[in-house]
Amino acid sequence: MHDSLFQSESNDSMNTQDLAIGSRFEHPIHGMATVTFVGTDYLGIAFDDHGEELMRRTTLESEKPAIAPSAAPDRLDLPWPESTFVPEGVNTEHFMGSHWDPFVADAAEIIGRLPAVIPDALLQTGYGEARKPNRTLPDDWPRGFQLVWPLRVQGLALILSPEPTNNIIVSMFPFSCTGSQQSLRLREITVWESGLEAQITAGWGDGEVTFFDTQYLINRAWYETGKQFEFILTGIAYDVRPAERREWTINQHPDVVAWMNERLKEGEEPHEATCAMTLDGAAMFLPVSGWDLDDYSVHAPVKSVTEFSDWLGQDGWRVRATVMRFGAEDADLDILITRRAWAGAAAPQVGQDIEGRVWLQGFLWMPKS
Numbered sequence: 001m002h003d004s005l006f007q008s009e010s011n012d013s014m015n016t017q018d019l020a021i022g023s024r025f026e027h028p029i030h031g032m033a034t035v036t037f038v039g040t041d042y043l044g045i046a047f048d049d050h051g052e053e054l055m056r057r058t059t060l061e062s063e064k065p066a067i068a069p070s071a072a073p074d075r076l077d078l079p080w081p082e083s084t085f086v087p088e089g090v091n092t093e094h095f096m097g098s099h100w101d102p103f104v105a106d107a108a109e110i111i112g113r114l115p116a117v118i119p120d121a122l123l124q125t126g127y128g129e130a131r132k133p134n135r136t137l138p139d140d141w142p143r144g145f146q147l148v149w150p151l152r153v154q155g156l157a158l159i160l161s162p163e164p165t166n167n168i169i170v171s172m173f174p175f176s177c178t179g180s181q182q183s184l185r186l187r188e189i190t191v192w193e194s195g196l197e198a199q200i201t202a203g204w205g206d207g208e209v210t211f212f213d214t215q216y217l218i219n220r221a222w223y224e225t226g227k228q229f230e231f232i233l234t235g236i237a238y239d240v241r242p243a244e245r246r247e248w249t250i251n252q253h254p255d256v257v258a259w260m261n262e263r264l265k266e267g268e269e270p271h272e273a274t275c276a277m278t279l280d281g282a283a284m285f286l287p288v289s290g291w292d293l294d295d296y297s298v299h300a301p302v303k304s305v306t307e308f309s310d311w312l313g314q315d316g317w318r319v320r321a322t323v324m325r326f327g328a329e330d331a332d333l334d335i336l337i338t339r340r341a342w343a344g345a346a347a348p349q350v351g352q353d354i355e356g357r358v359w360l361q362g363f364l365w366m367p368k369s
Contacts, residue, residue: 016043016057027060037262039255044262054259075188075225081138084225085189085198094192094292099173099359101238102341103312110156110172110312117156121147124157126218127364133221142195144170144217153177154311157214159196170194174312175214175361179234179334180320183368186227189213189220190293199294200362202231205326209233209285210293215363228368233360235298235323235335240356241343243299247278280353283330285323288357298323299355303332305348314338319348333360 019025023035030047037044043060046052075083100107124146147158154177159170171194184202190210191198196217201210211233213219222229252273260271284299300321309315316338324331335358337348348354 014061016060019043037259039258041253042255042259044259054256080135080224084186084223085191085220088190088192092193096171096173098238099236102236102338103174103314114169114172117149118147118158121149121158122152124148124152124215124218126215127366128215128219128222135221137221144194144196146215146217148175156312159194159217161194161196170196173212173214173361174236176234176236176311176336177232177363178318178336179232179362180332181365182231182233182331182362184209184229184231186223186225186229188225189223200231201293202229205324205329205331207285207324207326207331209296209360210287211360211362212294213363214361219364222364222367230365230368231362232365233333233362235296235333235358235360237335237337237341238295238357238359239341239343240298240335240337240354240358242348243279243353243355245278245280247276249274249276282353283322283325285331285333291357294360295357296360297355297357298335299353300333300335302348302350302352302354305350307347308336311336311338314340316340316342317348319354321354 014025019035019038021035021038025033025035027033027045027047030050032048034046034048035043036046036052037054041058042054042056044052045055045060077083097107100110104110142161144159144161147160149156149158155175156172157175158172160167161170182204184204186200186202187208188201189198190201198213198216198220199210200213200223201208211231252271252275254273257271257273264270279299281301282299283301284297286297287293288295288297298321300323302319302321304320306318307315308318316336319335319337320332321335322330323333335354341356342348343356
């Protein structure tokens with residue numbers, strides 16, 4: 001057992017062949033550490049400040065102190081609203097028509113209904129209407145309003161821009177106020193070209209998500225980067241199905257197997273070099289490459305299923321499913337699946353894994369106290 005302090009001959013690298021169990025050394029990034037395991041290609045390292053890791057010798061030998069690159073000013077250092085709102089890039093594309101795929105074969109069908117819908121539409125309400133923040137919007141920001149039909153909790157939403165002679169429809173989308181309440185830390189709001197629509201990027205647990213704000217016009221004066229808010233999030237399924245079972249075999253490095261077996265608790269089975277892996281029970285929520293920022297590919301175990309009827313002519317299910325995990329904590333999302341978007345032979349079931357693609361939308365419930 002070594003208990004001596006190891007010092008490398010160079011500030012740039014170390015010779016890990018000189019390390020043994022019990023050796024103490026200073027890592028250039030993570031600080032003081034003790035060697036707990038010695039393998040052919042890997043070393044077990046217990047860092048004084050943040051637990052134990054298994055690291056490749058080559059990684060340890062090549063690591064150098066991290067040098068922070070020059071960075072732009074932190075958003076928190078900027079005044080409001082520049083700290084929070086960022087105009088989207090020029091010619092940024094959004095695919096609002098695809099949001100109608102769960103309801104109709106062609107979005108033109110929805111447009112054709114508008115003459116009958118608009119006379120009965122309601123002015124949407126929200127947190128920012130009843131509770132005014134201690135700030136006003138800049139004078140040069142565009143104004144607009146939002147109509148919804150047939151109800152304020154679920155249906156079709158219209159964003160309109162008032163003009164001298166008439167109101168212009170800026171966008172139209174399906175929405176639902178029935179979702180899962182989540183505590184999110186706001187990072188950035190991407191404002192679309194119209195100035196009347198936006199996507200919010202926020203921290204969710206250890207992860208980050210971007211979602212379309214269905215009540216942006218009502219609540220935008222409340223938003224501030226770095227603050228925590230309670231949002232209601234909903235995933236609207238484009239296409240979802242029972243998850244296909246996938247299984248594959250991996251060969252683990254002998255050092256990895258030996259290190260894990262040294263840490264077995266009483267009664268646990270020893271690890272083997274070859275093991276089978278599956279996605280059973282996996283929770284994954286990943287951006288869809290080439291799609292919009294608020295579109296996600298999901299693989300999730302189902303926790304609850306509730307039927308709904310006649311949402312813009314479609315019946316279906318509200319499924320609460322685990323889309324991410326932060327340690328032992330589940331991040332659950334309500335996913336609305338119309339019968340048109342569901343590819344299963346039977347209805348979704350509790351305990352079943354589902355997979356597919358969803359559009360993530362949300363709205364402000366309240367600032368977090």
